[in-house]
Amino acid sequence: MGLLNIIRRMALREKLPLREIARRTGMSRNTIKKYLNAGTIEPQFMTPKRQSKLDPFAEKLSGWLKTEAAKARKQRRTLKQLHADLVVLGFTGSYGRVAAFARNWRDARHREQQTTGRGTFVPLVFRPGETFQFDWSEDFAVLGDERTKLQVAHIKLSHSRAFLVGAYLLQTHEMLFDAHWHGFRVFGGIPERGIYDNMRTAVDRVVAGRSDRSTCAFSQWRTTMCLSQRSAIRPQAGRRDSVGGYT
Numbered sequence: 372m373g374l375l376n377i378i379r380r381m382a383l384r385e386k387l388p389l390r391e392i393a394r395r396t397g398m399s400r401n402t403i404k405k406y407l408n409a410g411t412i413e414p415q416f417m418t419p420k421r422q423s424k425l426d427p428f429a430e431k432l433s434g435w436l437k438t439e440a441a442k443a444r445k446q447r448r449t450l451k452q453l454h455a456d457l458v459v460l461g462f463t464g465s466y467g468r469v470a471a472f473a474r475n476w477r478d479a480r481h482r483e484q485q486t487t488g489r490g491t492f493v494p495l496v497f498r499p500g501e502t503f504q505f506d507w508s509e510d511f512a513v514l515g516d517e518r519t520k521l522q523v524a525h526i527k528l529s530h531s532r533a534f535l536v537g538a539y540l541l542q543t544h545e546m547l548f549d550a551h552w553h554g555f556r557v558f559g560g561i562p563e564r565g566i567y568d569n570m571r572t573a574v575d576r577v578v579a580g581r582s583d584r585s586t587c588a589f590s591q592w593r594t595t596m597c598l599s600q601r602s603a604i605r606p607q608a609g610r611r612d613s614v615g616g617y618t
Contacts, residue, residue, distance in 0.1 A: 374406070378406050435453055457469065501530065501562060502565070503526060504565070524539065565593075
């Protein structure tokens, strides 16, 4: 989630004072004021890439960790033993670097197993006004004696299951924002979070185990609306798809 989005949600949704926002984010109040007055432009920071002493041995250590994970617990080498073996190969870093690398490797492996094995799920119980779901489907209609393909926008509240369906000729950002505007107008407000099924107009890329990357236009619109976002939610998207079956 973008830094500006977090600050705007604290200020506009949670009504937190600048002092409290500064305490939570570790930023100065003047900097927070500047970001709140900056419109919808997301602040970006250049993070310098620092080379680690472990980088030349990362592939070797990953292979060892994968091999050890397949062994019985009592037969596995400890991290101290792996560190000692790397020192023999010329590694000059500390044991802490090896331990941190192993933790990150295990976390990534665990997330990969959850994603490719059991799948990823969200709770089916939501607070009122907490979450809505949005996606597109295709349908046909006869317009001027011609059979025309339509792009149908579905927006549904996760708590009450109230929904709105609208048809457009194209799937563009203008149509996407218009469908949301009509949905929020009918529902009487803007929920806190949206769930999206990897639409090209909203999500640029989704990487397993990491946050999604929104398109630039959708990210700025989402920041303006103070919305958080979740993508690639198949079980809930399946429930949303049932709307199209009844219309």
